[in-house]
C-alpha cells in the first residue's frame with residue numbers, strides 16, 4: 001500500500017452544526033479547511049500574480065483540464081515540468097476533469113458509454129473526451145488533486161435520465177481510477193451526482209465511496225436550483241461521505257452559500273464568480289454587492305469595503321476604481337479581483353475561527369444581518 005497523495009486531518013467539529021475544521025495535506029503544502037479555492041482556468045487566476053494569491057492566504061487554486069488540453073496542450077505543460085512550474089505556483093493545485101466544461105462550453109455534444117463527442121468552443125473542431133483521456137491529461141498536467149470525468153445533468157432532468165446518468169458516471173469513475181498512473185503524488189476525487197433526487201444522490205455516494213477515493217466532490221449544484229434545494233441536498237449528502245475524507249462542493253462562490261455549505265459539512269469550494277464579476281466592477285463586500293461603476297460612486301472616496309484591510313481597500317477609493325473600470329483599465333480589474341478574492345478568503349478565515357469557538361450560527365446571523373441577505 002502506497003501512502004495516499006492527499007490526506008485530510010479533522011481537527012475539530014463545531015458543536016452546534018455539521019461544520020468541521022481541518023487541514024488537507026498535499027504534495028505542495030498543507031492548507032486549512034474550510035477553504036475557498038480561486039479559479040485559474042487557463043493556468044492563471046485572471047489578473048493576479050501568484051505572490052498576490054499567496055499573500056492573501058490562498059493555499060490552493062483550481063485549473064481546468066478542458067481549457068489546458070486545448071491550449072497550450074498538456075504535452076507542453078508536462079515539458080515545462082508540470083502546471084506548478086509552468087505557472088510559478090508552488091502551493092496546491094486542483095484541476096476539474098473537463099466533464100462540466102464540455103457540457104457548459106462546447107457545441108453539439110453527444111454522450112456515449114465510451115465518452116463525449118463535441119465541438120470545441122474555439123474553432124468548432126470535433127473532439128472526444130473519455131474518462132481515461134481526462135485522467136491521462138491530468139496526469140500530465142500534474143495537479144495535486146484531480147477530478148473524475150462525470151456528467152452533470154440538468155437539475156430538473158427526469159429521475160429515469162438521472163438514474164442512467166449516475167450509473168454511467170459511476171462506471172466512468174471506476175475507469176478513471178484504473179487509468180490513474182500517479183496515485184502516489186496526485187489524489188483523484190470521485191464526484192457525487194444525482195440532481196435533486198435523494199435516492200440517486202445516496203446511490204451515487206454509495207457507488208463512489210465503495211471505490212475508496214481520497215476525497216469526494218459534490219457536483220450538479222448551483223445550476224439553477226434554489227438555495228433551499230441545495231442546502232437540503234448537502235444536508236443528506238455530506239453524512240454519506242466518510243468522516244476522514246474531504247468534501248468539495250463544486251462551483252459555489254457566494255459568501256452566503258459558503259457559510260451555509262460549511263454548516264452542512266463542506267470543506268472546499270471553488271467558483272469563477274469573485275474574479276468574473278470583479279472584471280466588470282462588481283465587488284463583494286460585508287454589506288453585499290457593490291457595483292462600483294454606478295454613478296453614485298463617482299465622488300465616493302471611501303474604500304470598496306470599509307471593513308476590509310486588503311491591499312485595494314487600504315490604498316484606493318471607490319471613485320478611482322470606478323474611473324479605471326469605466327475606462328477598461330486593467331489595473332481596475334486587478335484591484336477589484338484582489339479585493340473579491342481577499343473578501344471570500346477572509347470570510348472563510350472567520351468561519352474557521354467561529355468553528356474553533358463553537359459559535360458559527362451566531363457568526364452566520366451577524367454576517368447575514370449586515371450582508372442584507374434574504375432567504376430564497
Ligand code: GUN
Pocket residue numbers: 096097098099100101147150151152191218219220221250251
Ligand atoms: N463544476 C461545477 N459543477 C460541476 C460538476 O457537477 N462536475 C464537474 N466536473 N465540475 C463542476
Ligand code: ZN
Pocket residue numbers: 304305308309310311312313314339342
Ligand atoms: Zn478590500
